[in-house]
Amino acid sequence: MRTLTLIRSGIASTIQDSGRRGHQRNGIPPSGAMDNYALRAGQYCFGHYADEAALEFAYGDLAFVTSHNCRFIVTGAPTVVTIGNTERDSGRVEETSENQVVTIKPRGQGIYSYLHVEGGFNTPLQLGSRSTSPRERIGGVEGRYLRDGDTLPLGSDTRSRITQCPTPITVQDRDLLSLRFVPGFQFDALSSAAKRALDTGTFSVTPRANRMGIALDGSPVNTGVQSLLSEATCYGAIQIPPDGKPIVLLNDRQTVGGYPKAGAVIEADCQRLVQSRPGQRVQLIPVTPQEADRITWLEHHYIETKLS
């Protein structure tokens, strides 16, 4: 069997594809790659059309060996890839040989990087996906974060198409990140002070950020909304707990919740938020559902153009 063994498993490393669909009704979050564009870019480079899984790792720190000569690419947050004496910036298809140690180091920008190998990581499909949901212990390797010494099975297809990955659009230095959101859920019931705080306030990304959600800091938003009957959450939902500090819910979110929600940040901007480091200043900008649809269409069109 072709395998890859982790010498240094890094931070919050998991196997992810584009996520698990159709199981939120049973309390199972979609999970999937936090930076979906970076996942797709790598899949594209290898001609992966069956949603082959990649290894997601945070803060760019990883080392591995493979059991055979193997091509790979690192996408997402930029890193430096070292094979033997060769050191190169990530974003290119590289080739390593049997038992050669490959080291990946961060370049100080973004959060999540993706290691793609030809044929993808061949961990078992569970409920139609290889994505890891650590809290639910589903997918990946025993449903958990990867550890030093883990040996991962690899697919065997060789379909490599291109060697240079498009520049990541999600990772960029920004003074102020705009998070466009579609108002909804309890938005109309929010106090006018809360609406004003959301509209005019500037927030910052806190270290309380993981695959479940990202907590924002700023002037507290006092919703004035009492506790609610549990209802579905959604990707990007701006949940406001009693402390008034909004949390943007992401891939590993709980599928239902009882805290008020002001709406949801659109998909395209969530992809940029997940790559933002603590301290990044953000502002929330309401858009109509129609504007959101238009942005979604443009963004997907742009990605398709980049990947062809």
Added chain:
Amino acid sequence: MEFAVGPAGNLGLRLVFSETPTPSLTYGLLSIQAQAQREFAGALVDSVVGYTTLTLFFQPLALDREGAQHWLEERATNLKETANEPEAGCKTVSLPVLYHPSVAPDLEWLAEQKNLSIEDIIERHSGSPYFAYATGFAPGFCYLGTVDEQLTTPRLTTPRASVNAGSVAIADRQTAVYPCASPGGWRLIGACPTPLFDLASNPAALIAVGDSVKFEPVTMADYRALKAKLNKA
């Protein structure tokens, strides 16, 4: 019935009724959910029924917003106020429960608070069947209602860091079984040996929204025997 349809982010639509939750309303929401699955087929990624809500999630670029909104409004308008019928898949699930302080750290506390005997609590908690209004929080976790008014109890101010799998719990007028070990703020009054979520089963979750759940009190010996049998399997 009064309702509203609005966005759930840029890929979802949410129908909410301004009504008190009832099994009839849930049956109505389940019926619209089933119709939506047929109507939108591949464009619909997932859908979730909450206490008074139905949320539909669509594929990017596959949502005809105006059309889907109109369709949902029409279904909601036509929904009967009462006596909606259960969907075909709705079932009754019977769950054995051991009510004993050794597996239920809040049982004696609750008896003291409510000035009831433990037997009273068992009778009131297991006396009549519950209805599954919502799922979520963890795979296989179901929000069951409605708990006898005498047993109503608020959540812990600080949730426990870990609650054992199978713990039977109360919060306000809801009850539930924790399917796996997790943090939890509900009051623990019993333990159920039956697994509520198993990836090897189809469906993986034992209880779905719209099901009825009946708790059957068992003795310590029965509980141990059931646990041993399951461990073997």
